[in-house]
Amino acid sequence: MTGRAALAVVFRFQSVFGLVLVFAAAIVFSPHHNGDLVFLDSGNLFNVVRAISEIGIIAVGMTLVILVGGIDLSVGSVVGLASVGVAELLTANDWGLVPAVLLILALGLVFGVLQGIASARFRIQAFIVTLAGMQIARGLARMWSGGEGVSITYGDGPGQAPVPFSLLGERTFGGVVPIPALLFVVVAALAVLLLRASAFSRHVYAIGGNEKAALLSGVPVTRVKVAVFGLCGLLAALAGIVHAGQLNFGGPNDGTGYELNAIAAVVIGGTSLSGGRGSVFGTVAGALLVGVLDNILQLNDIDSNVQLIVVGVVIVLAAGLQRLRPATV
């Protein structure tokens, strides 16, 4: 039984073990620079964490949606919308940092809630609702920006964004931790806590495991689903704000394809696309795994087309492993 239990742990945290493997491989295959391993260079590791922070934040929300048996294809477009929105508010509209950020977060929340209502209350498939949401958010982003990217410059003058917003970019908080990475870690930690110990999480898992049974057991299915979609939209908006801050730019076309990268991180993290099984924790490891993989492939100057193939193979492997997983929760 203990052997079986150990095996179950491996399967449950496959992405963590995968991450360790990829990390080890990265060390082995890392090129050298001035006698040091480039991969282990702290600047490089730093870069990896920052690189995945946006996708990671989105993937946390996506994990929740997928756990209830849904999917959210709109998150990439919401990133674009939020990045444009915050850039416009901070520059053209001269809003303060806090109101601008709060408004954009609220916008993401409302966008997600509306999608949740359409999918849970009116029973349109989440795939279709969020496919539509993806188009709508992209259209809104382009309308808001007039089709062109919005540059952010910093200062106190009119049309300039408050200087603290630039902390999201190249600068680091107190010269130590990059803000995007910090935000990602905080979001992930909160989500792990939420999913481990809240009554809400029991409802989330129950809906994904068997929606009808959950409903009959008194789970407020519609309400929970709407909340989950709302959270996912909120986190996508947060990622969009981070995006704008990192690039000093609100891009109406930015975030394209992020929804698929986020779904990939979720799947690699061992969350079942049919819902009811998985963890934010696995997703975080899945996102890191992809980040490390991308990094080591680029460090070795592997052709970008090959990189796509490698990530594809990892996704298939992760999904395949889940099928082999013994029936123990």
Add this chain to the structure above:
Amino acid sequence: MSGTIRRGAALVGLALVSAVTACGTTHENAPGASAGGAPSTRACEGAGGKYTIGMSQANLAEPYRVRMDDDIRKAAAGVPQFTVNFADAAQDNAKQVEQVNTFLTQGIDLLIISPNEATPLTAVVKKAYDQGVPVLVLDRKVDGDGYTSFIGADNVDIGRQAGRYFAEKLLPKGGKVVELKGLAGATPAKERSDGFDQGIAGHGITVVGSADADWLREKGQQQADALLKAHPDAQALFSANDPMAEGARLAAQNAGLGDLPITGIDGLPVPEGGIKAVEAGRLAATFVYPTGGAEAITAAKKLLLDCQQVAKKQTLPTRLVTRANAEQVYAELNRS
């Protein structure tokens, strides 16, 4: 279950550690980074050194950019001191920023970048420049002047030359034309269109209809279809690039306007490119939009091997390609 939490903490720790230790040995505070002034150049080792060049490409979905990478690869193959690493940002600004950062930790000696968009890439390009890494910006500019040299063609000028070709060769007596523009909001699309208007100004030519076709062939066909339905009296069609022009050709044929003159821009010297289309008679003319790949390697040689400066801006000339010279231009561009 508490085991999970412990493992969670470990991973969070890993992330934090990697972040925290970063400030210890990071390259970010490279020596010589100066605030706003001219960047320090690293000691030039000249022809005796070995050099790694990072090439950051905005995307490899457009044939033009694939050709740019190929041109660089081909030119660099002739320089034994150079190794070029390529990265493809797949149209993602954030990804391109990270890839440049990765190049920098890798310790590249020179950066060539064709930015996905100007503003989002400005900071990281400047960061490289401030660290003393020479930066050659191709095709699309970045903001400010935090780079070594910009190499590219002048889209306004190319548009203007196309306009002049309409005024002088296609419609010397004036007439009505329709226009296919590139991606709405993209700077090159606007520049080419503006240039075209300048070129035809005062020659009795009017643009009776125009549509955005996002640089894409199939979109070009759709939009040209609609334009030609609305304006069956159009005497010629100007397309802001070759693929849209090829789409327009199909639309013209379907509309029974098989001999409508259509011109494009780009003139890629590849079998499926615009030069061959001109040679085959599908397009009346195209204008070469050079990739600057070979020129970038020439500049890199000057900077790294010859220890010389290069001009801040190098504007590449375009060439008119017609049926008369198509074969010759194709051969020339594939020679080097």
Add this chain to the structure above:
Amino acid sequence: MGDDGVLVELAGVGKTYGGVRALRSVDFTVREGEVHALLGENGAGKSTLLKILSGEVAAGTGVVRIGGEPVRFTRPADARRAGVAMIHQELDLVPALSVAENVFLGREPHTRAGAVDRRGMVERTREVLARSGVDLDPRVPVERLRTGEQQLVTIAKALSLQARILLMDEPTSALSPREVDRLFTVVDQLRKDGAAVVYVSHRMDEIGRVADRATVLRNGEVVAAFAARELSAARAAEAMVGRPVDQMFRAAGSSDPGGDEVLRVEDLVVRPRPGRREPAGISLTVRAGEIVGLAGQLGAGRTELLEALYGASGATLTGGRILLRGKEFRPRSPRRSLRAGLAFVPEDRRISGLALEHSVTAGTVLSIVDRLARFGMVSARRERNAARGSAERLGVKAGSLSAPVGSLSGGNQQKVVLGRALLSEPALLLLDEPTRGVDVGAKAEIYRLLGEAARSGVGVLLASSEPAELVGVCDRVLVLRGGRGLRELDTAAAGEADLLAASMGEVPMEDAR
């Protein structure tokens, strides 16, 4: 052809599933031009017999002969080639396709050009339909037909496959009386054409009308055979029940019928919806400590009544009223119903009762996580304690409380569902077929638990298709038919046979649809 025109012959056929003997040494024949009815309680072996004939399972022992030739079917395709067609209870038609397309699904005729020959298909379908005396437009999509018409399409499809032997499993369960008449006309035509029909049904009145012979199965054995004309509901019911009623039922029996009224339903009418037999005028009461049964044939509206009371089906009440503990109650959602003191154990625990991958703990405490939580957070320890308490009280046998509930036996899974319902401390417990697919030992325990719950003052409303269970466990039984209350029986006076007879429609009753 075999002797005496025997088309189908089973000789000493037996079948064992994982140690359970579903059929033991059964002899059974159907002649050409004969309709042979098969009777028996749930689990008597009827389905197994049909499955052997249709090739879904292979016979364990004995010989199956078709037209005198010994055959051994290992796949449904084998049976189809031998001319056997199964008319399923769930219709296997593609709703969006037309009648003709369904009849020729997978073997569409082609024109010389290689395209599907639509006109030919329609013509041939018309012929096949005409042959069985059915007048339907072959071009109409099946989803626009009524259930009975769809059933006729499946029969036409079988006939177009040159089937000589038709297996019909409760073909009238979802049909209106007029549709039943039409079906019987078709069956008569089949008989005249020399087909052999095996006809499974619970409705005794039908069997008298349509069948030539009847065979009764019990516990996998043939216990009686009749000429259909001699058949009466009472005789058949006795044969079907046969065994002595177990002591275990009475162990559950209550109680104190003098408790307060927990539930009063007066003339409940729910807006009808397709495919469901919604309540169309039901009155009943349940007192605290009382176990009231709901009987009736498949499609009588038992499940629909329970779901309507619990607010589980989004039903719209159009008439009558529901009083819960004396107060007017309008079911809106399961969540509200739970808060109001109802709990529900649904019919199919795998489909609507449990997330099989999740742990026993998660399955047990789901209805009360809100109550276990403090400031929205639940401690895993409190959940485990609650689950352990329930598992101990109900005698759930599980390797561990963190094992997936799907790894438990059917009886233990059912106890998890029941445990969840009881943890919410309901005033009224609604149960739909709580012992289906559960072994005898677990059944007895479930009855004991129901008895305990009743004695502690819970009102219980139990829907079941097992007369023995209803008579044994309940204080009173309400027989439903067509969404209406047909008759109420006091189990102190009435026996299983009375109940069966009542359910099977000895009492004539106008159908709702």
